[in-house]
Amino acid sequence: MENSSKxxxxxxxxxxxxxxxxxxxxxxxxxxNGAIVVVTARNPSEEESAHHFIAADLxxxxxxxxxxxxxxxxxxxxxILINNVGGTSSPAGGFQMLGDEDWNRDIELNLLxxxxxxxxxxPKMIEKNSGVVIHISSLNGKIPLYQSNFSYGVMxxxxxAYSKTLANxxxxxxxxxxxxxxxxxxxxxxxxxxxGYAQTIGKTVAEAGQQIMDGLGGVPMNxxxxxxxxxxxxxxxxxxxxxxxxxxxxxxxxxxxxxV
Amino acid sequence: MDKxxxxxxxxxxxxxxxxxxxxxxxxxxAGAVVVVTARSRPTETQTNHHFIATDLTIASxxxxxxxxxxxxxxxIDILVNNMGGSTSPSGGLAALTDEHWESDLQLxxxxxxxxxxxxxxxxxxxKRGVIIHISSVTGTLPxxxxxxxxxxxxxxxxxxxxxxxxxxxPxxxxxxxxxxxxxxxxxxxxxLQSLAETSGLGVEQVTQNxxxxxxxxxxxxxxxxxxxxxxxxxxxxxxxxxxxxxxxxxxGGSxxxx
Numbered sequence: 001m002e003n004s005s006k007x008x009x010x011x012x013x014x015x016x017x018x019x020x021x022x023x024x025x026x027x028x029x030x031x032x033n034g035a036i037v038v039v040t041a042r043n044p045s046e047e048e049s050a051h052h053f054i055a056a057d058l059x060x061x062x063x064x065x066x067x068x069x070x071x072x073x074x075x076x077x078x079x080i081l082i083n084n085v086g087g088t089s090s091p092a093g094g095f096q097m098l099g100d101e102d103w104n105r106d107i108e109l110n111l112l113x114x115x116x117x118x119x120x121x122x123p124k125m126i127e128k129n130s131g132v133v134i135h136i137s138s139l140n141g142k143i144p145l146y147q148s149n150f151s152y153g154v155m156x157x158x159x160x161a162y163s164k165t166l167a168n169x170x171x172x173x174x175x176x177x178x179x180x181x182x183x184x185x186x187x188x189x190x191x192x193x194x195x196g197y198a199q200t201i202g203k204t205v206a207e208a209g210q211q212i213m214d215g216l217g218g219v220p221m222n223x224x225x226x227x228x229x230x231x232x233x234x235x236x237x238x239x240x241x242x243x244x245x246x247x248x249x250x251x252x253x254x255x256x257x258x259x260v
Numbered sequence: 261m262d263k264x265x266x267x268x269x270x271x272x273x274x275x276x277x278x279x280x281x282x283x284x285x286x287x288x289x290a291g292a293v294v295v296v297t298a299r300s301r302p303t304e305t306q307t308n309h310h311f312i313a314t315d316l317t318i319a320s321x322x323x324x325x326x327x328x329x330x331x332x333x334x335x336i337d338i339l340v341n342n343m344g345g346s347t348s349p350s351g352g353l354a355a356l357t358d359e360h361w362e363s364d365l366q367l368x369x370x371x372x373x374x375x376x377x378x379x380x381x382x383x384x385x386x387k388r389g390v391i392i393h394i395s396s397v398t399g400t401l402p403x404x405x406x407x408x409x410x411x412x413x414x415x416x417x418x419x420x421x422x423x424x425x426x427x428x429x430p431x432x433x434x435x436x437x438x439x440x441x442x443x444x445x446x447x448x449x450x451x452l453q454s455l456a457e458t459s460g461l462g463v464e465q466v467t468q469n470x471x472x473x474x475x476x477x478x479x480x481x482x483x484x485x486x487x488x489x490x491x492x493x494x495x496x497x498x499x500x501x502x503x504x505x506x507x508x509x510x511x512g513g514s515x516x517x518x
Contacts, residue, residue, distance in 0.1 A: 168478050220426055226502070244487035245508075255504040
């Protein structure tokens, strides 16, 4: 749906992991609100991206330096940084299944990638005394799931703490930093994850999905989110309408988080 | 402005000044038919808001107001429980009498409970509706010097709102809480003025003291009512379709809790 006011006209936005799923929905939404959007992924997707695509593996620190250079070369600045890249390939089955390599991979992808990218890009925002950073986290960062997602949840929790700490530091420099915590979202990544998990526990995909929803305590809205529903929150947070919101963790979870 | 609320009927309690007025304006800009309530008619009435004079701390008023809105405009799609506040004195928790506690709970919790209860059936019939509770950061970050009872009532409101969302989200009704930090309104200015008089300190000093008691505000300023209204406008819109049972803190970063 087009936003007739093009509230992000003239803004340069970077969306990491922006070629599929939630990242793609965010990129599309920001572009439809008028932003110039750059997306990264390790490989281009099968369908050509509607946005400026830069290949980058953000667990590689040289890649981050190159990405920063390319953005400054092409656009001179960055206004909006969406740290969306994340995920896990760690095995299910509890803490004994996770070796150092699994933990390190999850730290790299879900925490250090954002930390390094912020370290490279946020100083440009501080120079201009303006900018917005979003960290896409997960409900899993607030609700542990030891059976299916032990290390991922821990890393998302660390990401939440990092995001809040950064928010406190750079608020005085005109930069707002917020976290968005989606619940379960209907993406191909989710399908792939559920297929893998189903195999591990010897159940059907539907049963595996139900088990995870039960492990979360149930979803009051009784469905998964569409990627666009996450993108809508991100689009609001990066707009001027959210000018008093910083250091917040905005849950978009159909009511799943059970506590006050 | 996207006219995404065309055809919706919205009620904003305490909608004639400050945050409530900003919310009412934001919702009507988005196309909603907006009804506002307050105890007294405002001096400048927004011509596109429908005003009903009422004191919703009086139990019998609730059903009268809901019936009047239903008769004139149809069933209510959006309810913003914005009314709230405190007439309790400063001087710490020990300065609060039973009457002060009762008054804070009535104004900040019970009034919302009553009006939600009156409106939920019509939302449940349509399997559709949005209820917002305007709370306060003090609900999770208590300030005992002058807002002790208010803070407790807001904490109760937060729990109640979450509970309501669990019960009614499966029925198609979204329920969310918005917790503002310090907001620059006439009420805030009057409150800071009275704190200044009681303490013998200047208004700037008491403002700074209040900001400090929240742990400081990273954004370095109070919110404008319009900034709170923007978040509420987003929350009641179709864009927030997967959002329920949340407490969104809008406080310039002051709440230190992760």
